Structures are given as C-alpha cells and as structure tokens.
Amino acid sequence: MLNRKLLQIRNLKKYFPVTAGLFSRHIGDIKAVDGVTFHIAEKEILGLVGESGCGKSTLGRTIPRLEEPTSGEILFRGTDVARLDKKGLRELRKEIQIIFQDPDASLDPRMTVGDSICEPLVIHNIGDDRERAERVDELLEQVGMESRQVALYPHEFSGGQKQRIGIARALAVNPKLIIADEPVSALDVSIQAQILNLMTDIQEKFGLAYLFVAHDLSVIKHMAHRVAVMYLGKIAELAGKKEIFGNPLHPYTEALLSAAPSLKSKVKDRILLRGDVPSPLNPPPGCCFHPRCHRVLPICSQKEPDLIEVSEGHFVACHLY
Numbered sequence: 001m002l003n004r005k006l007l008q009i010r011n012l013k014k015y016f017p018v019t020a021g022l023f024s025r026h027i028g029d030i031k032a033v034d035g036v037t038f039h040i041a042e043k044e045i046l047g048l049v050g051e052s053g054c055g056k057s058t059l060g061r062t063i064p065r066l067e068e069p070t071s072g073e074i075l076f077r078g079t080d081v082a083r084l085d086k087k088g089l090r091e092l093r094k095e096i097q098i099i100f101q102d103p104d105a106s107l108d109p110r111m112t113v114g115d116s117i118c119e120p121l122v123i124h125n126i127g128d129d130r131e132r133a134e135r136v137d138e139l140l141e142q143v144g145m146e147s148r149q150v151a152l153y154p155h156e157f158s159g160g161q162k163q164r165i166g167i168a169r170a171l172a173v174n175p176k177l178i179i180a181d182e183p184v185s186a187l188d189v190s191i192q193a194q195i196l197n198l199m200t201d202i203q204e205k206f207g208l209a210y211l212f213v214a215h216d217l218s219v220i221k222h223m224a225h226r227v228a229v230m231y232l233g234k235i236a237e238l239a240g241k242k243e244i245f246g247n248p249l250h251p252y253t254e255a256l257l258s259a260a261p262s263l264k265s266k267v268k269d270r271i272l273l274r275g276d277v278p279s280p281l282n283p284p285p286g287c288c289f290h291p292r293c294h295r296v297l298p299i300c301s302q303k304e305p306d307l308i309e310v311s312e313g314h315f316v317a318c319h320l321y
C-alpha cells in the first residue's frame with residue numbers, strides 16, 4: 001500500500017543567519033534543519049520525533065515554504081517545490097495543509113467558525129456561496145461537530161473543539177498531505193485520544209498522508225507507520241514503527257524510549273540524557289550527539305556519521321553500525 005512517493009526531501013537545509021553589531025555582520029547560522037533526507041509515501045503517516053528545539057517544526061514549515069529552504073530539494077509529486085512561482089506555490093498549499101499545535105493560530109477570533117472553514121475555499125476560488133456553505137456543513141460533520149455551530153466564534157469552543165475546527169479547515173481543499181505539528185500537545189490528555197482517533201479516521205477515509213510531528217513517543221506509536229528520530233537538525237534514525245520500538249539502534253532513540261517505560265519497548269533500563277540539546281548555532285563537532293551519548297567512541301567527536309541503511313528500510317546515523 002505504502003509505495004508511491006508523495007514527498008521526497010533530499011539534503012534539505014534551513015539555516016537562520018545570525019548577525020551582530022552596527023553593520024549586522026554575519027557571525028554564524030542557526031542550523032535548524034541540517035541536511036535531512038527522507039520520503040513520505042502516499043497514504044503514509046511518517047512520525048517525526050525528538051526533543052523540543054531539534055528542528056522538527058522548522059522542517060514542517062519549510063516543506064510548504066512557509067520558511068524558505070537554504071538548500072536541498074523538496075519534491076512533491078515530482079515537482080520541485082523550491083522552483084515554484086507564486087501561482088505554483090498557491091496550488092501547492094492546496095495540496096499540503098498544516099495543522100498547528102495551537103488551534104488559535106489558524107482561527108481568526110473575529111471570524112465565525114463557518115467563515116474560518118470557508119476561507120480556504122474562497123482563497124482557492126472553489127465553489128459558489130451555496131456549494132461552500134454545504135461544504136462547511138459537511139466538514140463540520142466529518143470532524144464530529146454540528147452544522148448549527150457554524151455561526152459561533154472560536155472563543156465559544158474548548159481546545160479540543162477548536163482543534164476539530166482546525167482539522168476541518170485543513171480538509172476543506174482536499175489536501176494530499178497534512179503536516180500536523182504537535183496537534184494534541186496543547187490539549188488535555190482526556191481529549192488527546194479523541195483527536196488522534198479522529199485524525200486516524202480521516203487519514204483512512206480520505207487516503208491522506210501525514211507528517212506527524214510530536215515529542216511524545218506514545219502519540220507517535222499510536223499514529224505512525226514509520227518514524228524519523230531527529231536530533232539537532234539531523235535524522236538520527238529512520239525505520240518502520242515496529243523496528244523503532246522493537247529494535248532501536250541509535251543511542252538517542254534508546255534514551256528516548258527508556259524515558260517512556262509504559263511503551264514496553266526493548267529498552268528496559270533508564271538511560272539518562274546528560275545536559276540539554278546543544279545550541280544549533282554552535283553544534284558539537286563529529287556526531288552532534290556525542291556530548292550526551294552513553295555509548296560514545298573516540299571517533300565520535302572527530303567524524304560525523306552518515307545516515308546508512310543497516311537493514312531494509314532501517315536507517316541510522318551512528319559509528320556503532
């Protein structure tokens with residue numbers, strides 16, 4: 001089922017220049033995304049996990065060019081996203097939609113829920129007034145809400161309901177790929193499962209692909225088909241969900257899994273991660289994880305490991321392999 005590539009990312013970089021002084025001299029770059037390669041197949045959910053500050057959200061925003069990439073390739077259905085002009089980009093943003101962590105980010109407090117959901121249809125010139133109104137009713141129903149709520153304003157809804165409205169808005173233009181950036185992390189635990197189940201139902205019903213960004217491994221385990229583990233702007237490990245949870249190879253993946261014993265992963269003993277994620281302005285040399293790694297080797301501070309395929313579909317960037 002999961003074989004046709006919808007999105008291909010090759011050696012993607014997103015650096016934010018840092019300047020100082022009166023003449024704004026360029027003194028370095030924050031390397032938020034630093035040479036990332038992966039693909040998402042049609043109808044696939046790729047989970048993207050890592051601690052906060054590892055570049056997950058920037059990567060998600062760079063794919064539809066909400067952030068301009070510094071270099072690398074983004075191919076969506078074979079089209080080079082970096083080369084799209086304004087019109088092409090508008091078309092692309094119909095195909096790729098984002099669901100944000102904070103549903104308020106996509107809802108204008110001065111607009112009714114109906115107008116918010118309808119806005120993408122207006123922007124993309126889809127349907128007439130009657131067809132749009134029917135579509136809004138249909139979308140509200142698809143996300144478990146009622147059409148009579150169409151005239152209410154965002155502040156009249158709970159966080160979970162607002163996220164449902166955000167999902168309806170994202171679905172309005174029939175996208176092929178949804179980038180879901182921590183879509184449940186701001187919600188109460190009791191609500192999280194409802195939203196995750198809704199997202200799974202919608203993915204299956206409409207044959208969507210998701211790039212599902214989360215820092216919570218249990219959420220990733222619930223949702224993803226494959227998992228990419230990101231550390232300091234790079235992919236540390238990438239594999240099918242069963243492999244990541246049953247046979248983690250990268251010491252960073254091991255440490256993340258050991259911190260979540262309820263997941264019943266292969267890692268039994270708690271591995272304490274020393275210190276915080278280093279600054280992406282000045283990443284450590286060699287393997288950028290080496291100052292925190294519990295299996296560090298002498299070579300690790302000297303040479304950066306490549307991301308290599310150690311078994312079919314299981315990639316890891318570590319000198320141990």
Ligand code: SF4
Pocket residue numbers: 250251252287288289290291293294295296297300305317318319320
């Ligand atoms: Fe640890 Fe070395 Fe592997 Fe990096 S390359 S994860 S420092 S063992």
